[in-house]
Amino acid sequence: MMSCRWLLPLAASVSSASAANEAECGQPLLEFLHELRTFGATGGxxxxxxxxxxxxxxxxxxxxxxLVTRLEALGMEAAVDGAGHVFGRRKEHRDTPVLLLGSHSDSQREGGWLDGALGVAYAFTAAKALGGEAGEEAPLEVVSFQDEEGRFGVTPGSQHFAHGAALWELPDLHNRAGGLTYADAARLANVTGEASSFEGRGPYLGFFEAHIEQGPRLEAAKQKIGVVEAVVGLGQYRISFTGEQNHAGSTPMASRKDALAAALRTGAAVLDAVEAAAKSLDPEAVYGINVVEVEGPNSASVVPGRITLILQFRSAQTGALDAMAQAAQGAAEAHNGRRGVAVEFAVDRATLAPVQFQSSMVSDLATAAEASGHEFMRMTARAVHDASNLARKTPTVMMFVPSIGGISHSFEEHTEEADLVVGCDVYVAAVRRMLRRWETSSEL
Amino acid sequence: MMSCRWLLPLAASVSSASAANEAECGQPLLEFLHELRTFGATGGxxxxxxxxxxxxxxxxxxxxxxLVTRLEALGMEAAVDGAGHVFGRRKEHRDTPVLLLGSHSDSQREGGWLDGALGVAYAFTAAKALGGEAGEEAPLEVVSFQDEEGRFGVTPGSQHFAHGAALWELPDLHNRAGGLTYADAARLANVTGEASSFEGRGPYLGFFEAHIEQGPRLEAAKQKIGVVEAVVGLGQYRISFTGEQNHAGSTPMASRKDALAAALRTGAAVLDAVEAAAKSLDPEAVYGINVVEVEGPNSASVVPGRITLILQFRSAQTGALDAMAQAAQGAAEAHNGRRGVAVEFAVDRATLAPVQFQSSMVSDLATAAEASGHEFMRMTARAVHDASNLARKTPTVMMFVPSIGGISHSFEEHTEEADLVVGCDVYVAAVRRMLRRWETSSEL
Known part of the structure; x- marks a missing residue:
């Protein structure tokens, strides 16, 4: 075991955590975040x-x-790769296992300054705090994945990175709004649209992603840190109703085939069935019919001919996901053909299985949170993140900080800066613990 | 009682109706219809x-x-008036009571050649058949009302004519698509946008409108003529659901306010309640929630925050209309506040009361239909027509001919030409009966 300078602060963390981390996290973190925010700031x-x-x-x-220039200033080799990701690590670690830190810096079209950006800022701040002279630096890599926000699909960048599939083979990779593909957009942005830099990258000790919660739980419980143990799985289905468009006055009730009446009755029955399944198997599960699509004039004097509902549900438990799907399908099929309306139940997108994060990394994070003296809670992430993909490739964990009102994907998104700094303290301490554990267990 | 030449054919109608009417209706009717169709014909x-x-x-x-030139060729004074209507009558009848005949010649953007046009063609053909030397002509006026198809509201032209309200005071008088008003469109079409020609028009003996059925009943029953005794009334209501738009993953079920879930459950309950009311009071009533409006992104991962449903129902019975409205309101209000979603029930447009046509004119039409030897049935009109407005001003009746497949408001609309001629025979015979009755009862 070599003695590494970057490990030293850990020894002092219990007695003087605030002083030590304030220097590492306060000013450098906030400067980085505010500078990153200037790209695309709307003031909204x-x-x-x-x-x-x-x-x-x-x-x-x-x-x-x-970001590339900021990473280079830390002595790292960094670049925007062929898929639009930014990776940075020191050349001394080119062939050694590293802990991957980061998140994404792209945003929703109407987004906030923290979603994704915070995880990149924490990664940068940790790399800066744990950097040092050649031979002593922490074995880290910083990443900003591309398109976590799903302009071209569901986290296509990290999905590709984790699974190695060619980007153009991934499902849902079209921008539905404009017909542009991920690869087209990359080439227009002067990268290749391929991801050759992935080849030979790694091996990895693990991946650690920080993020604002995007939900109300931490704020409601007055907790500063969320130790994320799992990410929910997700099922999404289309329920289509085909009747017959006709005049709403002159078509007798006995001969009308009203697709919207069928959608209302069947939709209510599907929600009741899914609710019953969720209540008995996973009280934390969430579900809803969130989309209604109307074909035709959508006019008061016209009987609707075709309606589609999209049902989505999430649970951390595979059994509950299966049960909700079966309950929904059963309710939909029981209504097929009633009053002349055909009901079809189909997969709208492939089910995402729940993700369990690695227990050792969860413990490292929980221990660091506990040592910080701040309130923390163990929780399940209910939105998809890059970590959902990475967990299938390498040991992974996530950390949340509170978001005001639980709001995200909105110009209203915000978090108190004091909370951001507390989170950074815990993040850096957790990185130290992870690296120390791997070093002392001779995994390095 | 004066002896009028135009009354003579009635005496022969029982024995030689076909021969007499063929000359009046066959060729002149079809020529008029095909020539009118050249304006706006799409071939679709x-x-x-x-x-x-x-x-x-x-x-x-x-x-x-x-149409003005065609009416002038019959010896009538005719013009497009300030509201866009065409009226034509002989100057000898300027100050005498007349029977008003006609319908409308405007169409839906994707319409058929008969909807409205047929009623104008029958009116023209009757005026031609019953015209003659000065002093002997039948007391008739031919009309093509403007905008029956509702580009600017619900039959605004005849509504204005019948009720005398200024066009710009009528509700719903904006073209929702373009912000143009009826008066704007009239001025752009080089008429005044006002309706000064209405003043002093009349008095009227009555109004008689022919139309394709726009429904399946005549065709299904293999009948050639519909003697329309009434027009259904119509109620239309908005049911709005206000919840809270939020992330569909990270918002717990206990705190989400899902407007679409509420709309599905409430909508199904409203339909059941309206169905029960209709079944017990008027088995012929029709009803449906025909419109669903979604505010917000309508995205699978977003809990919908605001949804509106529009309910419309029709019945020939005022009691049934009232009962359906009460049932719907009760069901909607019973759901108000459930699971955090506010439900509002409001009038979407003023209720149209059912219209009963004048019994003497119904009898005249039924007698003419019976005398023709063709199959006919008494029925209720289930769409709004210009006659709905005129019935509130003057004795009124309507006649239907079959439409193939019950289709209208579509390029697919059509009727067999033989059926059009049969309808015209009966129409002209009915006009004769009406005029004879008024003349012999000294109403003239």
Whole structure:
């Protein structure tokens, strides 16, 4: 076991955590975040912190090139790769196992300054705190994945990175709004649209992602840190109703085939069935019919001919996901053909299985949170993150900080800066613990 | 009682109706219809008889100016008035009571060649058959009302004519698509946008409108003539659901306020309640929630925050209309506040009361239909027509002919030409009976 300078602060963390971490996290973190925010800042929202930085937009690419220079200033080799990701690590670690730190710097078109950006800022701050002279640096790599926000699909960048599938083979990879593909957008942004830098990258000790919660639980419980143990799985189904469009006055009730009446009755029955399944198997499960699509004039004097509902549900338990799908399908099929309306139940997108994070990394994070003296809670992530993909490739864990009102994907998104700094303290301490554990267990 | 030449054919109608009417209706009717169709003909639809002649469009106005010349050729004074209607009558009848005959010549944007146009063609053919030397002509006026198809509201032209309200005071008088008003469109079409020609028009003996059925009943029953005794009334209500838009993953079930879930459950309950009320009071009533409006992203991962449903129902019985409205309101209000979603029930448009046509005119029409030897049935109109408005001003009746498949408001609309001629025979015979009755009862 070699003695590493970057490990030293850990020894002092219990007695003087605040002083030590304030220097590491306070000013450097906030400077990084505010500078990153200048790319795509809109000033929108109640707090004035709105950001618009969709994947491959000019602002997104400028922010990525800026990140490259910041990583280079830490002595790292960094670049925007062929898929639009930014990776940075020191050349001394080119062939050694590293802990991957980061998240994503692209945003929703109407987004906030923290979603994704915070995880990149924590990664950068940790790399800065744990950097040092050649031979002593922490074995880290910093990443900003591309398109976590799903302009071209569901986290296509990290999905590709984790699973190695060619980007153009991934499902849902079209931008539904404009017909542009991920690869097209990458080439327009002057990267190759391929991801050759992935080849030979790694091996990895693990992946650690920080993120604002995007939900109300931490704030409601007055907790500062969320130790995320799992990510829910997700099922999504289309329920289509085909009747016959006709005049709403002159078509007798006995001969009308009203697709919307069928959708209302069947939709209510599907929700009741899913609710019953969720209540008995996973009280934390969430579900809803969130989309209704109307074909035709949608006019008061016309009987609707075709309606589609999209049902989505999430649970951390595979059994509950299966049961909700079966309950929904059963209710939908029981209504098929009633009053002349055909009901079809179909997969709208492939089911995402629940993800369990690695227990050792969860313990490292929980121990660091506990040592910080701040309140923390163990929880399940209920939105998809890059970590959902990475967990299938390498040991992974996530950490949450509170978000005001639980709001995200909105110009209204915000978090108290004091909470951001507390989170960074815990994050850096957790990285130290993870690295120390791997070093002392001779995994390095 | 004066002896009028135009009354003579009635005496022969029982013994030689076909021969007499063939000359009056066959060739003149079809020539008129085919020539009118050239204005806005699209060639669309299975039969190639599609027409697009929306109110105040170039094709609509050209058709109206053409109609003026055709009426003038019958010796009538005719003009497009300030509201876009065409009226024509002989100057000898300027100050005497007349029977008003006609319908409308505007069409839906994707319409058929008969909807409205047929009623104008029958009126023209009757005026031609019953015209004659000065002093002997039948006391008739021919009309093509403007905008029956509702580009600017619900039959605004005849509504204005019948009720005398200024056009700009009528509700719903904006073109929702373009912000243009009825008066704007009229001025762009080189009429005044006012309706000064209404003043002093009349008095009227009555109004008689022929129309394709726009429904399946006559065709299904293999009947050639519909003697329309009433027009259904119509109620239309908005049911709005206000919840809270949020992330569909990270918002717990206990705290989400899902407007679409509420709309599905409440909508199904409203339909059940309206169905029960209709079944017990008027088995012929029709009803449906025909419109669903979604505010917000309508995205699978977002809990919908605001949804509106529009309910419409029709019945010939005022009691049934009231009961359906009460049932719907009760069901909607019973759901108000459930699971955090506010439900509002409001009038979407003023209720149209059912219309009963005048019994003497119904008898005249039924007698003419019976005398023709063709099959006919008494029925209720289930769509709004200009006659719905006129019935509140003057004795009124309607006649239907079959429409193939019950289709209208579509390029697919069509009727066998033989059926059109049969209808015209009965129409002209009915006009004779009406005039004879008024003359012999000294109403003239």
């Amino acid at each position: 929202g109640r707090f004035g912190f709105g950001v618009s930085r969709p994947a491959f937009s000019e602002d997104d690419m400028a922010a990525r090139r800026w | 639809g299975r039969f190639g008889f599609g027409v697009s002649r929306p109110a105040f469009s170039e094709d609509d106005m050209a058709a109206r100016r053409w």
